[in-house]
Amino acid sequence: MSKGLNVVKNVGMTVLFIVALYMTWTTLSQVPVNELIGVENGQTEDTGIASPIHSDLGVLAKKTVPKIETASASMGETVTALEQEINWSEYPVETVTATGYTANEESTGKNPGDPAYGITYSGVPVHRNIYSTIAADPSFFPxxxxxxxxxxxxxxxxDTGSAIQGAKIDLYFDTTDQVYNEWGKKDVEVYIVQKGNGEISEADLAALNDRGVHAAGL
Structure with missing residues (x-):
């Protein structure tokens, strides 16, 4: 009988020891054991961005977006990570003159309350996110x-603009201060990820940003 009690006691001590190890691991590393097992088994998160913008535009090339570790990561950090981690030499490049604009009167002649305020030529509201709305000459960039x-x-x-002709683009920013402090006017080489077919919808843009935010871990 005493031998049986010893066996039970030993098993109980072993279980307690394993629980203690588990609690110590999760407290120090903040990584659940099931996630650790997943990594050891070669399971990795799919971080590719691949999304059709329109049914006849095809699918964007699938590219890895580095995961941003904090939810408060800035747009600048995300852009820098994209620049460093993606091989942009694989894409066609075009040199353009890029300026910045806002939805406000100084850029569009419209004010809040105007039915067309903040609405681009395509009908999509202006947007600054991982995928932002920009203006271009549709004969140059559809x-x-x-x-x-x-x-x-x-x-x-x-969007389009009367002053945006040929190799020129206009980048949307939320405020005039951002236009001047973050951009201004510069000549820059841009990479053509996907050439459009002349259409873009709000749902298309939202789908791109949903996938972009997920891939960046924001």
Whole structure:
């Protein structure tokens, strides 16, 4: 009988020891054991961005986006990571003159309350995110074209402008201060990620940003 009790006691001590190891590991590393096992088994997170902008535009090339570790990571950090981690030499490049604009009167002649305020030529509301709305000459970059602009990020052509002709683009920013402090006017080489077919919808842009945010870990 005493031998049986000893066996039970030993098993109980072993279980307690394993639980203690588990609690120590999760407290120090903040990585659940099941996630650790997943890594050891070669399971990795799919971080590719691949999304059709429009049914006949095809699928964007699948590229790895480095995971941003904090939810408060800035747009600048995300853009820098994209510049460093993706091999942009694989994409066609075009040199353009890039300026910045806002939805406000100084850029568009419209004010809040105007039905057309903040609405691009395509009908998509202006947007600054991983994929932002930009303006271009549609004969040069058709609506729906996705560019990567170093220092700015992904731009989706959704707008036009009377002064935006030929090799010129206009990048959307939320405020005038951002236009002057973050951009101004510069000549820059942009990478053509996907050439558009002349259409872009709000749903298309939202789908791109949903996948972009997930891939960046934001």
């Amino acid at each position: 609506l729906g074209t996705v560019l990567f602009i170093p220092g700015y990020g992904y731009g989706v052509v959704a």
